Amino acid sequence: MEIEITTFRTESGYSDARRPDKVEFVSSIEDDLRRRDFTINAFAYDPLEHEFIDLFDGVSDLSKGVIRAVGDPVERFREDGLRPLRAVRIATALGFEIEMRTLIAIGETLECFKRVAKERVLDELRKIMRAVKPSVGFEYMRETGILEIIFPELLEGYGVTQNEFHAYDIYTHSLYSADFAPIDKPLVRWAALLHDVGKARTREVREDGRVTFYNHEVVSVRMAMVMLERIRFPKKEMEYVCNLIRWHMFNYTPEWTDSAVRRFIRRVGVDAVADLFDLRIADFHANGLNLGFPPYLDEFKKRIESILEAGDAITVRDLKVDGNDVMKIYGIGPSEKVGRVLNELLSVVIDEPQKNEREYLLNLLREWAQREGDED
Known part of the structure; x- marks a missing residue:
């Protein structure tokens, strides 16, 4: 367990929407608690008196699963422009709800959020992607306007219907794909979130009424690179994510020769093959139709495993x-x-x-x- 020790303090003036212009050390725990962001972070326990010091009903909000700003939420969010996204992240990670007044204040303080360093934004997004359902966080971001600032490209798929193999629009399918990707594989989750981001730009309706998205995986890679660079995503991780996106539409058939399977492994990368299958499985789960998995998927996986176990040259x-x-x-x-x-x-x-x-x-x-x- 990590324990942090600090003196009581108050802060004032946030001209850069991040750091306080003035910090004063005080002797009152009450004054210290008033500077906190959310009520669930703004109560203390006195081990000598064996009592909670809870000025803002934080214990109650914690038991109810509510994220509520301390005092005026607009003031709190203007003090640190990252706090709106932090509210989203905490709610997503804990399965809490953001109180309505606090939620509305997020949309009213987006100018402060725009000034936040991209590295800090990425740090919060990574934590959201480690939640059981990152889709909850992205929905909060869409509702409040944060998503329009970070990833407007995702919104291109909002309300855009797909074909008979999908129950959800492109946007919802993308969010659910991230939910279904393994929680312990963050890069697979990023790939799942962005794997279809190019669909809205490639959508065509044929004369027979059929909807197609030809080469959407290629367009998705180009868009994902722009999006990830925007939030200062590390280059090697970005390349790995984009590689998964590029090959997520693989179309294996039992007629493939062993040579074809080896060439596929070479293109995708030995280290990425298992993650690509995880992405494909998440993609299937998120179609919303319970169609099950194509029978070829297990066969293909076994053939790949057999080739790798044989030690055939791939690189x-x-x-x-x-x-x-x-x-x-x-x-x-x-x-x-x-x-x-x-x-x-x-x-x-x-x-x-x-x-x-x-x-x-x-x-x-x-x-x-x-x-x-x-x-x-």
Whole structure:
């Protein structure tokens, strides 16, 4: 358990909507509690007198599951522009409701929220994504206007109907997908939230009345990159999320050869395959029609597991030769060509795994180098 120790203090003047212009240390716990954000954070316990000091009915709000600002909510939110999102995050994490006056004040103080550092916003969003149902938080954000500031792209799907395979509009389906993604896999949840963000921009109604979203996964990747960069999402995590979005529409059939399965693993990435399946499962759960999972999903997963267990080469690191061998045989130094040659070797081995033998690959390299020399 982490214990923080501090003196009682009061704060005043928040010209940057974040830090107080003035901090005064006081001797009164009552004065200290008055500066707090929400009533559930604004009561204290006196261990000597064995009694609660609860000026704002925080204990009652805690028992009722209510998030209520201390005093005037508009003043509290203007003191720190992050507090509106913090209210949403606490309500989402605890399964509480935001009291109406406090909820209305969020929409009235959005100018202060706009001035908050993106890194602080991301920190709160990460906590929302760790809640049992992050959809609750995003709905609060939509209702109060926060979502329009952070992710207006998500709202493009609000009220936009899909096809016969979906009971919900694009926006609701996206939120429920995040709910159904594993709670211990935050990046899968981010991918689930954004996997269909490009659908509204690719939606077409054919002459027969059928609704399509061709290439929405590609558009979704482009949009997700812009959205995640906006909140200062770490680059490597953003690339991972976008990779899951890019391949979430994989269309496996039992006719796929083992080579095709290996190429699929190579494209997606060995480390991302399991997460991609989790995303696909969340996507199915969130369609709202209880259609169940396609029978091919388990079969595909087993084929992938079998190939990985067999140790088949999937990346150039799995080859029995490396860049040094390529440079030595071709008589070249480090360059892009080394990578190209290794990838050509990998293509050979993916089609025929038994050829991943060092002597065979060295001979193949010599043959290619000789042929290239003859052509010159």
